[in-house]
Amino acid sequence: MRKVRDYDAELRALGDKARTLKAKKVQQLGELVTSTGADALDADVLTGALLHIVAEAQVEGNREAWRSDGAAFFQGRGRKAGRRTSSNAQGGNQTGTGEAQG
Incomplete structure (x- = not known):
C-alpha cells in the first residue's frame, strides 16, 4: 500500500x-552594507543612492x-578594501553573500 x-x-x-x-x-x-562602509550614510542618502542605481x-x-567593481571589492582589490580588518579578508564570501546570484 502506498504511503x-x-x-x-x-x-x-x-x-x-x-x-530561513x-x-x-x-x-x-x-553585512554587505557594513563591509562597504555604507552604514556611515544616513538612511535617506543610502535609499536615494539605491533608487538611482535601480533607475540606471x-x-x-x-x-x-558594477558587477566587476563588486567582484573586485570582495577579492580585496576594491577602493575600500583597506577598511576591512585582516580577520575579514575574504569579505562577504565567508557568509556566502555572492553565492546566490543567478
Missing part, C-alpha cells in the same frame, strides 16, 4: 525554509561595471 503524503507538513517545512532564507538574505545585506540599471554597461 500517504502529508501535504500540510510539507507546506510548513517549505514555509520554514522560505523564512529570507532571514539569511537580510543578514547578508546588513537598464543600461547594461553600467550593470557590468
Whole structure:
C-alpha cells in the first residue's frame, strides 16, 4: 500500500525554509552594507543612492561595471578594501553573500 503524503507538513517545512532564507538574505545585506562602509550614510542618502542605481540599471554597461567593481571589492582589490580588518579578508564570501546570484 502506498504511503500517504502529508501535504500540510510539507507546506510548513517549505514555509520554514522560505523564512530561513529570507532571514539569511537580510543578514547578508546588513553585512554587505557594513563591509562597504555604507552604514556611515544616513538612511535617506543610502535609499536615494539605491533608487538611482535601480533607475540606471537598464543600461547594461553600467550593470557590468558594477558587477566587476563588486567582484573586485570582495577579492580585496576594491577602493575600500583597506577598511576591512585582516580577520575579514575574504569579505562577504565567508557568509556566502555572492553565492546566490543567478
